Amino acid sequence: MNANLPELIVIIPLIGAFLITLAATVHGKLCFPLAAAILTGALVSAVGLLGRVLAEGVVEYHLAGWRPPWGIGYRVDPLNGLVLVVVAAVALINLLGTRPLVEKDFGDRLGPFYTLYVLFVTGLMGIVVTGDAFNLYVLLEIAAITGYALIGMGNPQRAPLAGLNYIFMGTIGASLYLLGVGYIYLVTGTLNMMDIAARLPALAGSRLVMTAFIFCIAGLCLKMGFFPLHAWLPNAYSHAPAAVSSLIAPLMTKVMVYVMIRIMLTVFDPGFTFGTMGVSRGMVWLAVAAILGGSILALGTRHLKRMLTYIIVAEVGYMVGGFWLGNRAGISGAALHIVNDAAMTLCVFLAAGTFFYKIGGESIDDLQGLFRKMPVSMAAFAVGGLSIIGVPPTCGFFSKWYLISGGLAAGQYAFVGALLFSSLVNLALFFRIFEIAFFEPFQEHHGAHGAPAGTARQEAPLQMLVPLVLTALGLVALGLYSGDMVSRLIEHAIPAGIV
Amino acid sequence: MEDLAANFLTKYNYWAFIALVMIGFYAMIVKRNLVKKIVGMNILQTAVILFYVSIGAKRDADLPIIAHGHGSASHAVHAADYINPLPHVLMLTAIVVSVATLGVAIALAIKIYRQYGTLEEDEIGERIRNA
Numbered sequence: 001m002n003a004n005l006p007e008l009i010v011i012i013p014l015i016g017a018f019l020i021t022l023a024a025t026v027h028g029k030l031c032f033p034l035a036a037a038i039l040t041g042a043l044v045s046a047v048g049l050l051g052r053v054l055a056e057g058v059v060e061y062h063l064a065g066w067r068p069p070w071g072i073g074y075r076v077d078p079l080n081g082l083v084l085v086v087v088a089a090v091a092l093i094n095l096l097g098t099r100p101l102v103e104k105d106f107g108d109r110l111g112p113f114y115t116l117y118v119l120f121v122t123g124l125m126g127i128v129v130t131g132d133a134f135n136l137y138v139l140l141e142i143a144a145i146t147g148y149a150l151i152g153m154g155n156p157q158r159a160p161l162a163g164l165n166y167i168f169m170g171t172i173g174a175s176l177y178l179l180g181v182g183y184i185y186l187v188t189g190t191l192n193m194m195d196i197a198a199r200l201p202a203l204a205g206s207r208l209v210m211t212a213f214i215f216c217i218a219g220l221c222l223k224m225g226f227f228p229l230h231a232w233l234p235n236a237y238s239h240a241p242a243a244v245s246s247l248i249a250p251l252m253t254k255v256m257v258y259v260m261i262r263i264m265l266t267v268f269d270p271g272f273t274f275g276t277m278g279v280s281r282g283m284v285w286l287a288v289a290a291i292l293g294g295s296i297l298a299l300g301t302r303h304l305k306r307m308l309t310y311i312i313v314a315e316v317g318y319m320v321g322g323f324w325l326g327n328r329a330g331i332s333g334a335a336l337h338i339v340n341d342a343a344m345t346l347c348v349f350l351a352a353g354t355f356f357y358k359i360g361g362e363s364i365d366d367l368q369g370l371f372r373k374m375p376v377s378m379a380a381f382a383v384g385g386l387s388i389i390g391v392p393p394t395c396g397f398f399s400k401w402y403l404i405s406g407g408l409a410a411g412q413y414a415f416v417g418a419l420l421f422s423s424l425v426n427l428a429l430f431f432r433i434f435e436i437a438f439f440e441p442f443q444e445h446h447g448a449h450g451a452p453a454g455t456a457r458q459e460a461p462l463q464m465l466v467p468l469v470l471t472a473l474g475l476v477a478l479g480l481y482s483g484d485m486v487s488r489l490i491e492h493a494i495p496a497g498i499v
Numbered sequence: 500m501e502d503l504a505a506n507f508l509t510k511y512n513y514w515a516f517i518a519l520v521m522i523g524f525y526a527m528i529v530k531r532n533l534v535k536k537i538v539g540m541n542i543l544q545t546a547v548i549l550f551y552v553s554i555g556a557k558r559d560a561d562l563p564i565i566a567h568g569h570g571s572a573s574h575a576v577h578a579a580d581y582i583n584p585l586p587h588v589l590m591l592t593a594i595v596v597s598v599a600t601l602g603v604a605i606a607l608a609i610k611i612y613r614q615y616g617t618l619e620e621d622e623i624g625e626r627i628r629n630a
Contacts, residue, residue: 134589134592137593138592138596141596141599141600145596145599148603148604148607149606152603152606152607152610156610156613156614157614157627157630158627160607160610160611161607161623164533164604164607164608164611167604167607168536168540171540171543171544171600172524172527172543174596175543175544175547178547178593179547179550182547182550182551182554182586185554185586186554
């Protein structure tokens with residue numbers, strides 16, 4: 001059992017997804033408990049696997065016993081062990097926390113919804129666990145296609161169009177990545193990441209390898225919504241159903257950043273990535289543009305989810321910029337921020353879903369008086385907001401600290417300035433919301449639930465509140481343990497050559 | 500000039516790949532009709548498939564099935580005599596992916612058509628602004 005953990009992580013949700021479809025034919029009510037059981041199984045396997053990685057070092061698994069490079073190998077080191085736990089935990093918490101929303105929106109389509117949900121998680125887990133470049137493409141598309149379908153299930157006015165635009169951009173991104181893998185295969189004759197890594201240094205001057213590198217990075221930048229290729233992201237995430245945006249927004253972009261780190265550090269040699277290619281400086285400047293652009297666009301909207309999606313655009317800039325600083329602090333900060341940003345994005349999107357469930361409005365002006373009406377969920381939202389701003393002891397502060405010290409060490413003062421500017425903008429964004437929610441009296445808006453007038457307390461149901469509060473507490477816990485995470489996990493995943 | 504012609508004649512499959520990628524990109528960027536964009540997306544994916552199939556092919560090579568393989572392990576197998584099957588097998592998966600993408604894209608296009616009664620991006624944009 002323990003030996004097969006890397007495999008189980010993908011197999012449990014994959015088979016589980018089909019079981020959900022079967023269960024839906026019996027009764028729609030069976031889907032949710034089944035999905036919860038499957039994701040719990042995936043989370044337990046992921047935690048077990050991380051424990052094994054901590055105890056034994058890198059875990060290799062050969063599917064069906066075929067040794068790489070002939071067969072597909074899964075390879076788990078401390079970095080992807082950590083990301084696996086994050087993906088499984090975010091998916092499970094979001095599943096538990098959005099049940100009332102899902103039943104309201106998809107009461108008659110629970111089977112398809114939970115099947116797609118679990119398949120999406122399967123794709124992401126596979127992307128993270130795999131050690132094979134082509135296998136990664138296939139799982140990338142499994143996650144992406146289920147993601148398109150989930151987004152398209154949203155508000156019929158806008159979601160299908162946003163989903164279709166996402167398909168166009170996502171397919172271009174995946175095709176570019178596939179071309180990059182093809183070029184690598186052309187020169188190395190292998191698809192296994194470790195095997196490629198062993199053969200590439202001998203070919204460092206090859207123009208073909210450089211082309212492959214550029215195709216891979218362009219494809220991944222499109223997939224992660226890196227400025228200026230972010231145009232699909234705000235529409236896709238803000239028009240998606242609430243339960244879907246709080247799943248996809250924390251996970252998809254972060255997993256793509258993980259893939260970038262994996263491809264650039266494991267497949268390509270760090271010396272090649274940061275030295276020979278000479279794109280580091282340009283990428284950091286693009287990250288500066290991403291942070292500034294995302295922050296300014298976030299200021300310009302009063303739609304809550306849309307504002308949060310622009311913050312994601314800026315956060316992707318944090319991670320990509322931190323990685324391309326090319327020093328230990330910057331890469332640690334980027335890797336730590338994958339974990340932290342997944343948690344804080346989950347927190348604010350879950351809170352936004354809770355508000356939407358109770359008040360039906362999505363503009364920040366609809367949040368008037370919410371501190372009195374929904375004190376617990378608003379407090380959780382506030383913790384998420386403080387973490388995005390970067391207030392200690394929430395986790396957002398610590399990854400930002402690593403990123404800033406990396407920027408100073410690399411002499412990239414524009415990046416440091418952009419980080420500080422974005423923190424100030426986030427401060428303005430969230431305190432604008434806190435002010436509306438705290439000082440302005442609650443007014444009846446859409447009244448979808450016949451809420452009583454005045455300021456009577458009307459919290460969301462407990463099954464939404466408990467996961468939300470747990471996430472908010474998790475942000476503080478992640479902050480307190482961030483030193484441990486860096487020294488025990490992330491440090492071991494960064495090649496020794498990087499100082 | 501002769502070099503270029505020779506290059507073109509011996510590597511026409513790669514030139515076709517480049518042309519198809521460009522056609523696909525052109526359709527996705529310039530066309531305003533959503534179905535034309537979807538077709539462009541599919542051309543782009545097919546172009547990548549053509550590229551992979553091309554890199555597996557070899558001149559004067561046979562199918563990668565070793566005749567009399569059973570019990571006659573004495574004679575050596577020359578890789579140059581057989582085409583490389585791996586990229587072709589990979590593309591079976593890629594074809595499945597592209598069919599699935601196409602399916603989801605068309606399903607969304609149908610939803611959009613039901614909502615707006617048109618597939619022209621400009622008209623949809625106008626209706627969203629007026630709504």
